[in-house]
Amino acid sequence: MDERTRQAERFEGERARLRAMAYRMLGSVSEADDAVQETWLRLGRTDAAGIENLGGWLTTVAARVCLNMLRARESRREEPLGASAPEPVAGHRDGGAPEEEAILADSVGLALLVVLDTLSPAERIAFVLHDLFAVPFDEIAPMIERSPTATRQLASRARRRVKGVSPAPAADPALQRRVVEAFLTATRGGDFDALVRLLHPDVVLRADPAVIPTPTPVVVRGARTVAEGAMAAMGRARSTRTGLVDGTAGLVMAPGGRLFLVLAFTITDGVITGIDVIADPERLRRIDIAVLDA
Structure with a gap:
């Protein structure tokens, strides 16, 4: 055969x-x-x-x-x-x-x-x-x-x-934006403790291979580990702005007006439970993005 x-x-x-x-x-x-x-x-x-x-x-x-x-x-x-x-x-x-x-x-x-x-x-x-x-x-x-x-x-x-049950009301957009802005402020300022307070103890960060040159997506778990990664990216945070990522508060990095990557957040009860870091050009093209601040 x-x-x-x-x-x-x-x-x-x-x-x-x-x-x-x-x-x-x-x-x-x-x-x-x-x-x-x-x-x-x-x-x-x-x-x-x-x-x-x-x-x-x-x-x-x-x-x-x-x-x-x-x-x-x-x-x-x-x-x-x-x-x-x-x-x-x-x-x-x-x-x-x-x-x-x-x-x-x-x-x-x-x-x-x-x-x-x-x-x-x-x-x-x-x-x-x-x-x-x-x-x-x-x-x-x-x-x-x-x-x-x-x-x-x-x-x-x-x-x-x-099951015939209406979905739970969407998260408060204003609260989401406050949490994301607090995350950006803490990252820019190098405030590690403030970052940890914003993150759920079991938070999961996932970065696609275009963010870090690896064969597969990078997955990081735990508030302190994710916060340490954010501290390492403090320089990038200075060129990052808050924005709407598919209609939800997130972070957008576009140095010189050229989109480089976005951070999409999952926020539950006022704390960050998930972060998706996206830099793959094809994925970025499929995301609806709007910058919120100047």
Whole structure:
């Protein structure tokens, strides 16, 4: 048996699960099949022999394909699926095998799909992967380019909506801005103790590889460790300004008017629980940024 045949057999063993996952994310059998097909094509362009965990690799690739499809759907401002019933499983054009259709139908009523369609793409991916497929938040976070803490919050917000409970009120924007400004002031002034007070003891900072030249994102945990890192960046803080990062208070560094990096904060009960440091040009292009101070 040649390598291509073995690769195809391994993929077929995962197809039903991938299709069920994609259907829950997209609410459309035809789009789910397209996502699975794209995942297969990407596998064909990859050296499968070097993939230790094929199931995990396929989950990651399929989720990212679905996320791109959801984002494209939003950017085209298509009519939401909730306005017209999600595509049912029965009568699919490709006539999927009965066992596959059973997997799709299990626990996926039209009502659930309609609710899922009210979620943002990131919320939908986080909820489906974690709550329906038991994928850990640490594995989901890189797929949606968020910290594990932020990913957990997205899934929690989605879960409340799916259960018919309105999401908790958004955090006070004024409080968020005060916390972020206090963080910047403490960093500029080298006030280590003030920084530690602003940070949750279990705060998580995640920096993408464009911030620090490493093969994978850097993850730092703990208030004192994060505060020490902020002290090391005190010089950069002098060219940093407060701003809105995707509508939430954050920090923006743009020396000479050229965007260099942003810090996105997760703030809970007045303390910082998560910081995402983003410098990758492609990620920066997808962020809505507005500088608040001069």
